Amino acid sequence: MNWLTNYVRPTIKALVRRDRPDVPENLWIHCPSCERMIFHRDLDANQDVCSHCDHHFRVGPEFRFKALFDEGSWTRIELPKAPVDPLKFRDRKRYSERLREAQSKTGQSDAIEAAHGRIAGLPAVIAVMNFEFMAGSMGVALGEGLLAAARLAVLQEAAFVVVTASGGARMQEGALSLMQMPRSTIAVEEVKEAGLPYITILTDPTTGGVTASFAMLGDIAIAEPGARIGFAGRRVIEQTIRESLPEDFQTSEHLLEHGMIDMVVHRFELRATLARILGLLMRPHGAAADDAEQSRLLALSADDASEVAIDSADRQAVGKAGDELHQ
Ligand SMILES: [Zn+2]
Numbered sequence: 001m002n003w004l005t006n007y008v009r010p011t012i013k014a015l016v017r018r019d020r021p022d023v024p025e026n027l028w029i030h031c032p033s034c035e036r037m038i039f040h041r042d043l044d045a046n047q048d049v050c051s052h053c054d055h056h057f058r059v060g061p062e063f064r065f066k067a068l069f070d071e072g073s074w075t076r077i078e079l080p081k082a083p084v085d086p087l088k089f090r091d092r093k094r095y096s097e098r099l100r101e102a103q104s105k106t107g108q109s110d111a112i113e114a115a116h117g118r119i120a121g122l123p124a125v126i127a128v129m130n131f132e133f134m135a136g137s138m139g140v141a142l143g144e145g146l147l148a149a150a151r152l153a154v155l156q157e158a159a160f161v162v163v164t165a166s167g168g169a170r171m172q173e174g175a176l177s178l179m180q181m182p183r184s185t186i187a188v189e190e191v192k193e194a195g196l197p198y199i200t201i202l203t204d205p206t207t208g209g210v211t212a213s214f215a216m217l218g219d220i221a222i223a224e225p226g227a228r229i230g231f232a233g234r235r236v237i238e239q240t241i242r243e244s245l246p247e248d249f250q251t252s253e254h255l256l257e258h259g260m261i262d263m264v265v266h267r268f269e270l271r272a273t274l275a276r277i278l279g280l281l282m283r284p285h286g287a288a289a290d291d292a293e294q295s296r297l298l299a300l301s302a303d304d305a306s307e308v309a310i311d312s313a314d315r316q317a318v319g320k321a322g323d324e325l326h327q
Contacts, residue, residue, distance in 0.1 A: 031055050033226070047267050056224045056267055058204060060106075061113035061128035064163050068126055068271050074117025077125070079148050081109065082141035087174055095172040102133045110141035111166070114149035116156060120275035122282050123158035125149050128165075129210070135167035138210055142170075143180030143187075146214065150187035159197040159278050160188075164215045168208015181213040188214050197281040201270065202229050202252070202261065220277055221261040222270070223252035229261075 028037040033055035043050070047067065048057040065074055089095040103109060111133035116125045127149040129136040146162070153160035169177040191198045200218030204227035211231050215221075223229060230250035238245055248254045252264045265273045 029057075049267050054225065054266075056204065056226060058131050058165060060130050060132060061108075061115075061163075064128045065113075065115045065117075065126060067267075068161070068163075068274060069115065069117040069119060069124070070121065074115045074126075077114045077116055077149060077152060079109070079112065079114060079141075079145040082139070082144050085172075086140070086176060087172070089172040089174070091172070098134065098172070106130060106133045108133065110139070110145065111136045112142045112145035112149075114145060114152075116152060116158060119159070119161075119271070119278055122275075122278045123156055124161055124274075124278065125153040125156065125158050126161045126163065128163040131165040131167075131205075134170065136165045136210075137167055137170035137177070138180050138184075138208075139170035139173040139177050140180065143183045146180075146184045147187040150191050153191055153196060154194045157194070157196065159199065159282060160191045161199045161201065161274065162214060162218075163201045163203060164206040164210055165203045166206055166208065166210040166215075168210060178209065181209050184214040185217065188217050192219070197278060199274065199277060201274075203227050205229070207231065207233070216260070218262075219281075220263075222263050222265050222273065223255065223261050224267060224270075225252055225264050227252045229255055 027040050029040055029043055030036075031038055031050045031053065034050060034053035036050070036052050038050060038052070043057065048059050048063070049055070050057070065076075084099065085094075085096040087095075102111075108130065111130050112127055113130060114125060114127040116123070118124065127146055129142070150160055152158075169180070171177070188198055198217070198219050200215055200221045202215055202221060202223040204224065206215050206227065206229045208231060211229060215229075228250050229252060232240075234245060234249060246254070252261065255261045256264050263273070
């Protein structure tokens with residue numbers, strides 16, 4: 001505690017520091033998997049997938065809505081407001097301050113966003129977790145948002161699709177964040193009880209309380225390639241069981257091999273896969289579809305699947321969407 005640490009060091013730090021995660025001049029993006037540099041427009045045109053090694057970069061809610069819904073068919077849902085900082089929590093910073101920072105960074109009130117629209121003509125509500133917002137952590141707002149989105153799906157007799165990306169429960173909300181595990185489970189159960197499909201798309205990373213609740217309850221669980229999906233971290237498990245774990249432990253592929261998820265789907269194929277699944281699962285609610293209706297729906301789903309197979313035009317559209325996102 002002297003003038004050197006109090007004055008000189010912070011000044012030097014301020015001179016040296018560069019806050020540059022979103023600097024637009026940063027035209028080249030480093031692929032964390034193959035270590036190559038990718039030109040940002042190439043990455044946008046390729047749906048944020050590395051063209052060298054197929055690494056799937058993390059993408060946000062807006063990207064998912066544009067990529068998964070039929071073009072121009074979707075509208076965002078306004079999600080309920082939750083009490084802000086109920087515990088008046090403070091670590092190195094106040095929780096309310098952290099929230100404000102995340103809100104100004106993302107332009108959203110919390111780590112979940114939802115929209116309703118159509119996928120290959122079928123009604124759907126999609127909720128997407130935003131990892132950019134405090135690591136997609138699950139607090140009261142996220143629980144409220146998920147519940148509201150699920151209830152809208154029931155009201156609209158729509159499929160409920162959740163795209164997860166989360167570090168787990170939000171520690172700044174203590175037990176209140178843990179209470180969102182049963183709450184989100186109830187939300188999902190309401191959709192299932194209504195006989196509507198609940199599909200989860202697990203993306204990198206999906207961990208902690210989110211994995212332990214709604215993420216693993218999908219009627220069909222899809223994961224993006226190479227996503228890290230698990231409950232506790234690798235180091236914690238290794239130290240607890242005193243054994244070393246396989247290299248691919250907690251990856252989508254490992255989970256698929258061990259029956260924890262149903263399929264690993266490349267980002268380019270996600271929309272077509274969703275369209276196919278919904279086409280097969282969604283029939284007129286409340287009554288068994290008669291033969292004619294059933295065959296019409298199956299034919300429709302086959303049409304849709306070929307229609308939505310990502311062709312070059314579709315990719316360009318998504319690329320354009322990516323451009324808009326990064327401007
Ligand atoms: Zn790569």
